[in-house]
Amino acid sequence: MPISDFGYSMTAHFLTIPALTDKINITADMTSGSDSWNSDSSTSYAKAFDGSTATYFDGVSDGWVQADLGEVYDISALGYAPRGGYEYRMTDGKFLASADGTNWSEIYVVKGKPSSGMHYVTALSGDTTARYIRYEVPSGKPTNEYNKDSSYCANIAEIEVFGTPNSQNWTSKYDKLEAVSGSGSASWHDTASTSFEKAYDGNINTYFDGLQQGYVTLDLGKSCDIGAIAYCPRSGYEARMIGGYFSVSKDGTNWTKVYTIENKPSFKMNYTSELESITARYVRYEVPEGAPTSPLNTDSEYLCNIAEIAVYGKAGAVSPIGDVNNDTAINVADLVALQRYLLRGEALTVPENSDVNGDGDIDIFDMVSLRKLVISQ
Structure with a gap:
């Protein structure tokens, strides 16, 4: 050979x-x-x-x-x-x-x-x-x-x-959380072989070749306790990850930044520090806008290149009926989310939890049932 x-x-x-x-x-x-x-x-x-x-x-x-x-x-x-x-x-x-x-x-x-x-x-x-x-x-x-x-x-x-x-590894403490789906920005020339799906295909030799203001989002399917995030840069372009950051969200709308990559990572699975008290359903990697500030990155603007993302933590329980916003609790926030859907047509995070009375439709009668659930909590 x-x-x-x-x-x-x-x-x-x-x-x-x-x-x-x-x-x-x-x-x-x-x-x-x-x-x-x-x-x-x-x-x-x-x-x-x-x-x-x-x-x-x-x-x-x-x-x-x-x-x-x-x-x-x-x-x-x-x-x-x-x-x-x-x-x-x-x-x-x-x-x-x-x-x-x-x-x-x-x-x-x-x-x-x-x-x-x-x-x-x-x-x-x-x-x-x-x-x-x-x-x-x-x-x-x-x-x-x-x-x-x-x-x-x-x-x-x-x-x-x-x-x-491995000196910084959380796999012995946490479970690997598999994404049920993903989304992301366009790749260079909209090339399918370097699309955002390559960032979670389990292969570090494939990669997402995203552009400026690029991102890739993983949906874990339900709220989970996030303990750490692993990431691998695109081989030969490791410096492009300097300044990139991970954010998490419970509803896919409101995001909290939890980790920024400060140094040039090696071409392997690297790990964030341990993330404590983080509960989320969505994990996103993205890059800042504008020109890179690190002298190691000579591009004129940040480009979203990443080979692989893996999320470690503890899978949460399936959220109950009535937990409209998927935050693992039934409270006034769920009433607000359901009301916005009924009055404004805003998307529901988990529609299957919003049919509170179980009649197959999501309507004002579910709002009545949800009010009773909130009061009973």
């Missing part, structure tokens, strides 16, 4: 091994996986981390192997070697990363048939802040041109992981 942006190979003597540092030591007690062919201990999952490309994990269909790194790391690179003579079995195999061992992010897929020997990958996608690393194969019959087996088999000789401990 030639040296490229996607990885490196050391199968030919004239190729230079990349200057990879910070290899994570993985011992047998840190590993787990599925059973090997005929439950053979000499080809168990532990062989994928024993430091030898001559041994291998002979996993079968739906097989997998993973390592618990013991703490959360910023993963910078992966190394892998296929089983000798069965290199084709790694085609379409994928590496996943997880901070909690439950929620997984795909960070690399083996494309094409790899050659024998170690391969190194530095262009990783997805969320590379992780404690757990897993290799697995798809289910069913192979769909690539190289593998003629009746089903994918998890065969791999060696895995190496590189990275450094």
